[in-house]
Amino acid sequence: MAEASEVYKQIFDLNPFPMWIYDLETLNFLRVNQEAIHHYGYSEEEFLSMTIKDIRPSSEIEKLLRAVGKVRRREATDYDHLYVHRKKDGTIIHVKIKSRPVTFEGKDAELVTAIDLSDVYTSQQSALREKNYLEIIDRVNLIVNDLQRVYRPLEAFYAAAEFVGKKLNLHSISLNYPILFGDIKKWTSIEDGSPEEQNSSTTFETPLIGLLQDYKSPRCLFLEEIKEPILRNYLEQQQLSSIVIMPLDKDPERQGFLLVEVRDSSRQWNSQEIKLIVSIGGILENMLMQDVKRKKLLESEMQFKTMVQEGTDLIAIIDAQGEYKYVSPTSGNVLGIEPEQFIGRNAFSFIHPDDAEALLPYLESAAQQPRITLPKYRFVGNDGEYRWLHTILTNQLGTSPIHGIIANSWDITEQVEIAERQEILTEITRFLIEEKTVHVILQKVSHSLSKLNGIKNLSLWINAMDRSKLFHIASTEMSMATSLPYDHWSQVIAREVGVVQKPVRWTSQKLSQRFPEFNNKSGKSFENLLGFPLMVKDEVIGVILVTSQLSFDKLEKTARNLGIIADQISPYIRQKITKDTFRGFFENSPDFQCILNFDLGFIKANKAFSKNLQYSTEYLNQKSFLNLVPEDERERCKDFFSKILRNRSPSELECNILNNNGEKIPLLINSIIPPEQDVIFVMAKNINALKTIEIRLQLAFNQLKRAQKIAKLGYWHRKLDQDISTWSDSTYAIYGQDRLNFIPTIKNIINLFHPEDRHLFSPKTGDNIPSQMLKSYEHRILIPGGSIKWIRQEIRWLLNEKGLPYMIEGTIQDISDTKVHEQELLLSNERFNLAFKASNEMIWELDFTTETIIRGTAYLKKFPYETSEPFSSTNSWNQLIAKEDQKRIWESLQKVLSTPEENYWKDEYKIILDDEDIAYVVDRCYIIKDEDGKPLKAVGSVLDVTESRKYLEKIKTHNKQLKEISWIQSHEFRAPIARIQGLLNMVKWYDCNDKSYPEVLDMIEKSVNELDLIVHKITQKAEIIK
Amino acid sequence: MGTPMVLLIDDDEINNYVNSSILHKEFPHLEIKQFTSAEEALAHILSNADIPYYIFLDINMPLMNGWEFLDELDKLDIILNLTIFMLTSSIDQADRDRVKTYSRVNQFLVKPLQRTFVQSLFNK
Structure with missing residues (x-):
């Protein structure tokens, strides 16, 4: 097993293809063979620390995970197509994967063989692309051919661009071909822009177009390699990563370019793609060139067509009698009459009767001469309106196959109208220059205007200066006066035109509906009425x-002409009116006025100027203003004018002017240069010296009057040889007299003086006054109603040249208030002083500013004190006060002094006398305080109440006794009396009772005794009171 | 409620005698009681509170004067049926004014007691 394992291991390691085993759970590489290490460039350690995800570009991860998932589920995996792997150096390789699941070191794993087929893949891809591009070109050809056939090159471009753009994932394709399209046509990918933007026209800035135009061969440019700032800026703005420029310059006269733009920054361009763009550009360029040619052809066709069918030239062939043989189709456009309608008719049946006669000889000579030009004439149109025509006749009578006279005609109605208008305008301009008054000018203007076609009557209205109404100035027919100009309705209509500021039209029917009086007066004298405003800028004149x-x-025509003429003449009329107004001012001014040129020569002088200075206009016209100025003032005058010329602002000068007799006339000159004119306006006022003084005097007098009013001061004066004084308003007011009812004669004035003061008034006082020029009095006057006023008079005598007084003047001031206060003060001081002396109280006055106290002398005999000494707690008076009272009294006074709102102090205290006897005094005072409540002054008095104190004690005792007596009287004394009365009543009423008389008498006796005792008691009490 | 009783309160026995005589002469059936001491009179009223009383009260009395008697009555917390006349020899206005402050007093009478008054009082 171990051996077999070793064999496998060797097969694995020596395999010529990269192989690896990876963990299906974690995707970690578990083993890699030598070829894998060699091919991918990672070391074994690196591999074993990586997962299979790490050898793939991120775009492949998802595909990988899907495949791994399938392996995990033991499903069949699809390894037919190529996978993309990445080597350590970043190279992308396309690999074919063979794999099978294995168990490796106890883990579920997969054994993978990767066969690098990148080279195969690339060549395959290239072939595929080539095929693809050919397909695109083929398709573009089809699109272009289809649309070109129906002459829609622009649509062809957009369709082709969209197809190519989508295929190649482009941002946009722009076409610049100025000969066909004024602006640049641009297709934009729908993903990068809104639908509206997809096919649109755009403009590039000229420098950018120039740059793009400069590329003579196709170029592919990437943002990062572009140095040229304009182009780079463009790419940045459009967020482009690369562009391809393809010049369209097969026709050297018509150059353009195709611009392909890409935003995707990962986009690379290969030569095949560039070729594709070039091919497409070629297809498009061919299409465009063909279209240019087609258009050119079309244009020349059109030109021809237009010339014959839609031109304004009328071509006709007539015979020697003027019958029409042929008329060009343009007759329909120009005259509204179709060519057929002319055939068989004579030209003269269309010509205005007034012009026909003049034209006949021309037709005759046309048959003799090769060419003749006719004078302008009127030719009726289909609408019945006459058109002005200009015609040249060419004799082709002998030429086959024409055998006639060719008439080439042009419609010159417009030009004739202009000429007509010009004629009227010229005429009007002449009036404006030649005629002097506005009225005559306007009268003539209205006549000129009425020459326009169709005018029955014309009236001209001019706005009043304040624009409150329109004045009827002129009309063409005097008879109009009865119908149009002065009637209410025409005023109203004129005003309405002025308000709307636009031409207005009415029918006579409309007018009669609106103005009942219109019907009565004017009847049906006209059909229609037009109104035109005369406007200058926005103002209706x-x-x-x-x-x-x-x-x-x-x-229509007349209205148009009238409107145009009105617009043109308005400013001139306005200027004329203004000029007229100012000339009126200028000529009629009472002041000297003249207009000078910049050399100070006279241009014009007004009547006042020439008349007052006695110069003739002719004389002045030859002179300079300076000639009229006395020599010694000339420099100053020259400076004045040069200053005005320099500053162009109004200025003032006082100088003399010589009249024709050489006399100096003092003038105050105002001068100004009107804006945009080369003249100087001079306005002068004659200011002879007397007048100046008068003016100044008046000024001073007004000021004085004001000052007097402010000071409540009256002024008066009287010439010493006269009886009546002149009083100012204030003087009358002080005396309480009325200017109308009181005449200030000396007698009357004396009567106003208080009888006791009349001695002050001496009309002769003036005689001995000069040494004592100013005098002042205070005296009383009698006021109507019985009251008295105190016044102060300041009197001055005025001296003549000889030093003698000739006039007396004075001011008068009401000082009643002051006087009354003065008097009151005096009185109160007097009273105080009297009280100070006479009082049996000791008056004292304390001045806080000096901290001194002054005392009256009333108690000097009783107590030893100082009459004047500092105010202190230890002064002579305070020493007199009983020890137990001293502190209390001082503090209570200080408390009142320091409390701002209190102004009264009162207290009672004891004074210790020399003989140790005691005196009682009441001391009180009023305190005057300032605004802050600080004491200024105190006035008080001390009253010795020792005596009254003693009386009081006595009265108290008496009162007590009296009270006791009274009590006894009402209570004790009445008791026995009442008892006796009761007993007596009993006897009287009941004749006695159960008791006997003696018993009753006993009772009475007892009561009487009691009464006696009480009487004694009262007597005792009364003794005490005595 | 029993028959009304007249109380004469005055330290002057003669006065009481005269007044009692007048009342008796005019109205023989009238029950009359005389007191020379206000205290005693008060004690009587308190022990027989359910009887309506007509009281003639003097002001100046030793121990308890008329005012004090009235003050004592005000202190009581029982309902009494009293018709009080101040009967005094005083003509002092101060006394007349003072009476007005006592709402219990029906009238201020100056001695001697008049027959006509008595008649009018009980003849209603």
Whole structure:
């Protein structure tokens, strides 16, 4: 057994094919032979540490496991096809596997023989591919041929590209062939893009196309080997790993390329594949070249066709009388009349009657001359509309087989219209230049416009400056005045055109429905009405209304022309209106105005300028502005203008101008250069000196008035030789008088003074004043209603050149409030001082700023204290206070002083006198505190209450006695009396009782005695009170 | 509930005698009891609580005055049928004011007791 085993072992080891045994459970190699080690490149140790999975590429693992599974289940395994293995160096080999299950060292295992058939496999694969590629080419040929037959080269490309792309697993195929396709046609794999993208047009950036175009032979490029940045960038952007470029350049005039793109980074290209691409490119290129040729042919065919059938040239053959012998098919397009309809008819039956006469001589001469050109004429179309034609007649009467005159005609309606329009525009432009007033211009414009075909009446409306309404400016017929321009409805219509800012049309029927008055007045004078806005940019400057008998479709041409003309003339009309307005301003301004050129020469001067300075227009036109400036001011004036020219911003200058008599006129000059114009506008104001002063005075006066108002100050003045003063408003207000009812004569003013103050007013005071120029008084005045005001007056005398006073002026200020306060203060101070002296209390005043206390003298005789001393707990007064009270009093006062909201203090204390006697005092004060509650001042008084204290004691005693007496009276004294009354009642009512009189009398006696005792007791009490 | 009884409480015997005479003369069947001490009167009321009483009460009495008597009544926790008249020689307003604070007192009378009052009282 062991021997046999050894034999097997040798067979195993020496076998020329790689062999191994692996564990079916773990897939570990259990044994490998020498050939396996040699072929696969692993050492024995390496093999034995690996599983059979490790010698396969990962894509093969699944297939392996399936096969192992089958072996485990003892099912038949399929080893017919090749397996892919990987050697240690990474080489992929295709092997045929032979195997059988064995038990090795007690384990379920399989013995495997691997026969490397890689070479066979590769050649087989190559042949297979070749076959495959041929099939592809064949197929592409079929597709292309099929679609080319029906002239669909683009579809052919897409179909071919899709077929090839799928077969070769490409990302996209692009075709650049500019002669046929303006942009690049691209097929994209459906897996890499959306369905819409699959067949699409795209554009490459020009540099990229240039680069691709430069490849003169097919090339395969991989991203990693591309250095050129544009191309590399393109590949990166498109996430491409490789491209194949195939130039399409068989025809040197038409070059393009085919671009094949691949995203799969593992994709390799072999020469067979490149060849395939080249072949397909060739097929496609051939197809495209054929298509180009076909197109070219088609084009030239088309050109010919178009020329004869769809051209605008009319070719006709007529005889010498003008009868049609042949008409080209183009007549249908140009005139709407089919060729057959002409045959047998005379050309003149189509020509406008107005033009026919002029044309006859030409036809006659056409028969004599070889060639003649006709003047433009109108030829009726199928729609009844006349077209303008230009015709050349060629004499072929003698030429066989024509025997006629060939008429080559062109429709020149458009050109004629333009010319017509141009004519009107030229005319209008002339008016704009020649005529001066806007009104005349517009009148003429409306006449020119009305020459357009079909216009019955035309009216022109211009927007008011504020655009609030449209003014009727001009119309072609005076009779229109009765129907169109001034009527309400035409105003409304014109305004509507202005609002919609577009041409508008109405039928007369529509108008009469809308405006009842339209029917009454205008009847059926027209069929239709057109409205055109005159627009400048977005602004409507006016409106043109046109009436016509023609229908709208017949008016089409006129409407078009009118619209175009309106657009063209609007800016000029607007400019003219603006110019007119400004010329009005310029000419009629009372200020001097002129326009200068940049050399300061006069272009224009207004009436005020030439009239006031007495220069003629002719004179000024030859002069420079500087000629009018006095020599010494010329430099300054020159600087001024050069500054304006430099800065182009408005500026101001004061200078003199010489008039024709050489007199200096002071002017304030404002100057400006209007935008985009080469002129200087000069506006000047005559400012003679007096006027300036007046202006300044007015200014100063206004300021003063304001200042006075703020200060509640009144002002007045009076010339000394006059009786009436001039008062300012504030002065009237202070006196409480009314400007209308009160005349400030000297007498009246004196009467307003308080009688006691009238002595202050002396009209002659002025005589001795000059030495004392300013004086001020405070006095009272009487206010209507009986009240009195205090005023302060500051008075000044004004001197003339000789130093003599000629005027008196003054300010007056209401100081009543101040005065009243002053008076009150004075009074209260006085009262305080009196109280201080007269009071039988001791008044004291404590000033916290100086920490001093001042005391009245009232108690100086009673107590020894200082009348003025520092405020302290140990000062002379505090020393007088009884020891037991001192601390308490000081603290209670301090407490009130330091409590911000308290301002009153009161306390009672004892004063020890020299003779040890005691005085009782009540001390109290009011405290004035600042905003923060800090004391500023305290005013108090001390009252000696010793006497009243003694009285009080006495009264208390008396009261007590009186109370006792009262009690006795009401209680004790009444008791016996009531008893006696009861007894008496009893006797009276019942004539006695069971008791005898003596008994009752006893009882009364007893009561009387008791009463006597009580009387004694009261008398005793009363004694005490005395 | 028995027949009403009149109690005259005054330390002044003459007063009690006069008042008792008037009551008796006017209403001979009226049961009248005189007390010179308020305490005794209180004791009587307490031992005969079910009788309705008409009480004429003086204010100024030794030991227990009229006010004290009233205060004692207020302290009691039993239902009594009392009609009380303060009968005093005092014309002090303070006394009149004080009476108003005692809700038990029906009226303040100043001595001497008037016949007309007595008549009106029991002739209802």
